Amino acid sequence: MAEIIPLRPAPKRRPEPRPEPLWREAAGSVLRRTRHERGDRLADTAQRSGVSPQYLSEIERGLKEPSSEMLAAVAGALDLTLVDLASAVAGDLQRQQRRGAYLLAA
Structure with a gap:
């Protein structure tokens, strides 16, 4: 038997950890969050920064790699300095890292 x-x-x-977000994605997220917190419309912020609403939308979604001049213009339209933007992005990335939300690149 x-x-x-x-x-x-x-x-x-x-579960596989997600890869670390790209800088453009993290910066775009901070810009979008800041714009929403201020209650600004995309078109208004785009006009103040001198970019098209479509381009600003692509920056916020992390689809475009904006130049430092473009980042400064958009940040300035939201009353942020580049230091404010970089600090906010760094803070977001550190919080995500502590939660183990992504795998650090080697």
């Missing part, structure tokens, strides 16, 4: 051998349960696998 054949012997019945119980199967071992498959080892539980941890």
Whole structure:
């Protein structure tokens, strides 16, 4: 007679951590959050910064890699300095890292 051998349960696998976000994604997120907190419309912020609403939307969604001049213009339209923007991005990334939300690049 054949012997019945119980199967071992498959080892539980941890979900793969997400890769670290790109700078443009993190900066865009801060710019969008700041604009929303101020209650500004996309078109108003775009006009004050001298960019098209479409381009500003792409920056906020992390689809465009804006120049430092463009970042300064958009940040300035939101009453932020580049130091304010960089500090906010760094803070967001540090909070995500502490939560283990992404895998640090080697």
